[in-house]
Amino acid sequence: MKEENMQNTTEKQAFRSGFVAIIGRPNVGKSTLMNHLIGQKIAIMSDKPQTTRNKIHGVYTTNEMQIVFLDTPGIHKPQSRLGNYMNKAAENALREVEAALFLVDVAEGLGGGDRYIIEQLQKTNTPVFLVMNKIDKVEPEALLPIIVQYKDLYPFAEIIPVSALYGNNVNTLMEQLGKYIPAGPQYYPADQITDHPEQFVCAELIREKILHLTREEIPHSVAVTIEQMYKQDNDVVYIGAVVFVERDSQKGIVIGKKGQLLKQVGQEARRDIEALLGSKVFLEVWVKVKKDWRNQERVLKDLGLRQD
Numbered sequence: 001m002k003e004e005n006m007q008n009t010t011e012k013q014a015f016r017s018g019f020v021a022i023i024g025r026p027n028v029g030k031s032t033l034m035n036h037l038i039g040q041k042i043a044i045m046s047d048k049p050q051t052t053r054n055k056i057h058g059v060y061t062t063n064e065m066q067i068v069f070l071d072t073p074g075i076h077k078p079q080s081r082l083g084n085y086m087n088k089a090a091e092n093a094l095r096e097v098e099a100a101l102f103l104v105d106v107a108e109g110l111g112g113g114d115r116y117i118i119e120q121l122q123k124t125n126t127p128v129f130l131v132m133n134k135i136d137k138v139e140p141e142a143l144l145p146i147i148v149q150y151k152d153l154y155p156f157a158e159i160i161p162v163s164a165l166y167g168n169n170v171n172t173l174m175e176q177l178g179k180y181i182p183a184g185p186q187y188y189p190a191d192q193i194t195d196h197p198e199q200f201v202c203a204e205l206i207r208e209k210i211l212h213l214t215r216e217e218i219p220h221s222v223a224v225t226i227e228q229m230y231k232q233d234n235d236v237v238y239i240g241a242v243v244f245v246e247r248d249s250q251k252g253i254v255i256g257k258k259g260q261l262l263k264q265v266g267q268e269a270r271r272d273i274e275a276l277l278g279s280k281v282f283l284e285v286w287v288k289v290k291k292d293w294r295n296q297e298r299v300l301k302d303l304g305l306r307q308d
């Protein structure tokens with residue numbers, strides 16, 4: 001089979017496909033890069049660390065190749081069962097892929113979190129790209145000493161400086177990455193950008209609004225599930241969502257004075273969901289208290305945070 005593919009390559013470039021993991025400590029810009037590449041808002045973006053809990057497959061398709069990106073949760077030292085889950089998901093993702101993009105924030109410098117990830121990388125043979133993100137925040141001269149620092153720690157397959165936010169050098173990154181993608185089939189139709197059910201993306205959009213609007217008060221203690229989603233007779237999509245918090249006081253914060261904050265969450269999320277689905281949406285959001293949900297394995301499973 002492989003030989004046949006090779007023969008095809010000499011006549012006409014064979015289609016190539018593969019999986020690529022995006023890893024890096026929280027807040028380095030993994031979701032931003034993914035969104036830039038895929039060109040649509042599918043992975044949650046926030047200025048708070050660790051907002052990405054599930055693997056999201058972003059599918060990048062050109063005439064020559066298809067790359068399925070696994071946006072992994074930030075690898076970090078586990079502090080709760082949720083933390084453990086997130087680390088496992090990241091490790092598994094690493095084993096399944098053709099290459100990994102290790103994102104670092106050049107404005108932050110090399111920290112303990114980056115060293116911890118490099119330790120994890122030593123356990124795999126997957127080619128790793130060092131993607132030096134946020135170059136728009138530093139002077140070009142600052143890059144070389146940072147490259148030297150990282151090079152000493154790990155034999156990176158490629159080192160590429162980019163700005164995920166502004167798209168600088170992202171083309172070069174994709175050209176280099178393409179070299180690591182073997183001949184293979186097109187797994188997904190060209191217009192498909194994610195293989196997760198739409199419900200998951202909708203829940204993430206609602207959670208993103210809550211994180212933005214509540215600032216520091218609601219850190220990781222919030223989870224969102226979509227209980228109902230169906231098209232009504234008038235073609236409006238009905239969505240019923242539940243926001244889980246850990247304490248009564250947090251419930252009050254999420255609802256806000258006279259329900260103002262929850263109303264704003266609903267309005268902003270509805271706008272994004274309508275853009276995503278391309279149809280009118282009627283969104284209802286409830287807030288429920290589920291004590292200590294982060295450490296209850298069963299609840300994690302209910303919320304779809306399974307380890308596969």
Ligand SMILES: Nc1nc2c(ncn2[C@@H]2O[C@H](COP(=O)(O)OP(=O)(O)OP(=O)(O)O)[C@@H](O)[C@H]2O)c(=O)[nH]1
Nearest residue numbers: 027028029030031032049050051052134163164165
């Ligand atoms: N200036 C600048 N800011 C960036 C760049 N890339 C990302 N950011 C910002 O960094 C913050 C974090 O970006 P995310 O994409 O949410 O980071 P992440 O790595 O996915 O974070 P987690 O999901 O928490 O692991 C956001 O405020 C982004 O706008 C960049 O190239 N330049």
